[in-house]
Amino acid sequence: MDFDAVLARVAEDVRPLVRQGTVASYIPRLAEVPIDRFGMAIATLDGRQFSIGDADTAFSIQSISKVFSLSMALDALGGDLWERVGREPSGSPYNSLVQLENERGIPRNPFINAGALVVADVVLSERPDGLQALLDFVRQRADNPAIAVDADVAASEAAAGYRNAALTNFIRSFGNIQQPIEAVLDFYFKQCAIAMSCEDLAQAFLHQANAGRCRRTGTQVISPIRARRINSLMLTCGTYDAAGDFAFQVGLPAKSGVGGGIAAVVPGVLALAVWSPGLDERGNSLAGAAALARFTEITGWSIF
Numbered sequence: 001m002d003f004d005a006v007l008a009r010v011a012e013d014v015r016p017l018v019r020q021g022t023v024a025s026y027i028p029r030l031a032e033v034p035i036d037r038f039g040m041a042i043a044t045l046d047g048r049q050f051s052i053g054d055a056d057t058a059f060s061i062q063s064i065s066k067v068f069s070l071s072m073a074l075d076a077l078g079g080d081l082w083e084r085v086g087r088e089p090s091g092s093p094y095n096s097l098v099q100l101e102n103e104r105g106i107p108r109n110p111f112i113n114a115g116a117l118v119v120a121d122v123v124l125s126e127r128p129d130g131l132q133a134l135l136d137f138v139r140q141r142a143d144n145p146a147i148a149v150d151a152d153v154a155a156s157e158a159a160a161g162y163r164n165a166a167l168t169n170f171i172r173s174f175g176n177i178q179q180p181i182e183a184v185l186d187f188y189f190k191q192c193a194i195a196m197s198c199e200d201l202a203q204a205f206l207h208q209a210n211a212g213r214c215r216r217t218g219t220q221v222i223s224p225i226r227a228r229r230i231n232s233l234m235l236t237c238g239t240y241d242a243a244g245d246f247a248f249q250v251g252l253p254a255k256s257g258v259g260g261g262i263a264a265v266v267p268g269v270l271a272l273a274v275w276s277p278g279l280d281e282r283g284n285s286l287a288g289a290a291a292l293a294r295f296t297e298i299t300g301w302s303i304f
């Protein structure tokens, strides 16, 4: 497969979509990101990397971080995590509160905000240095020690984070948050504000394509069954209320963020990431989703 040619074709085909959609504005700092950016990177299991456009520009990974924090929470609690968070797609917007009331504070899945806040609580309960541990994990996976939290983005979200504060308080009222609300929110806003490039993300997701093993170091990062299950959650819940459409159009496990990034996995072959800040109405990158759909059309790859 000539990946340089594939990327060039994908970039050409989605060019008319770049600048479409809207940049997330409920996190004021993200509204300042230029909408005309597009980057895409591929990391293969045989050790090659391919990039196009703004693939080495760091952006706010936002909800993509929920895959990394989930790996840490599973490490801490194992299968007991599933008593505190479900594994079903919500069919609702990522920041919705409505299901929590009938479902007694157990979020539908770890990738909606409610679920990620419970995951953050689990990580913090296990290790007070949770944020540093998360950064260490991400830096090792991406093989980039310079990856850091963008403090301005974190502060910007914290200043306007009424919904996440409401979610955390509401879940706490059911007893499913144990750490102080401020600590959980601080961890969550900072994990979302981690800045990474498409190249970083493609590397950081590569073990998800390799049955949990790091190609570079040979270490088993997570067990094969856990890698498989995280991929299944990415497929069913990774793009929120667009997950069904995403499976239909793209057919790969993927995780999006309101910074405009999407990371995806072709199990046994490669990991890839795309970034373009213009979002559709469900909070997924418009050009990014189209690029992944074109990628699977051109390559014929899909898990189905």
Ligand code: DON
Pocket (backbone or CB within 6 Å): 061, 062, 063, 064, 094, 095, 113, 157, 164, 189, 192, 256, 257, 258, 259, 282, 283, 284
């Ligand atoms: O909590 C939030 O609203 C953001 N920090 C993350 C949301 C997000 O990335 C959802 N993505 N599509």
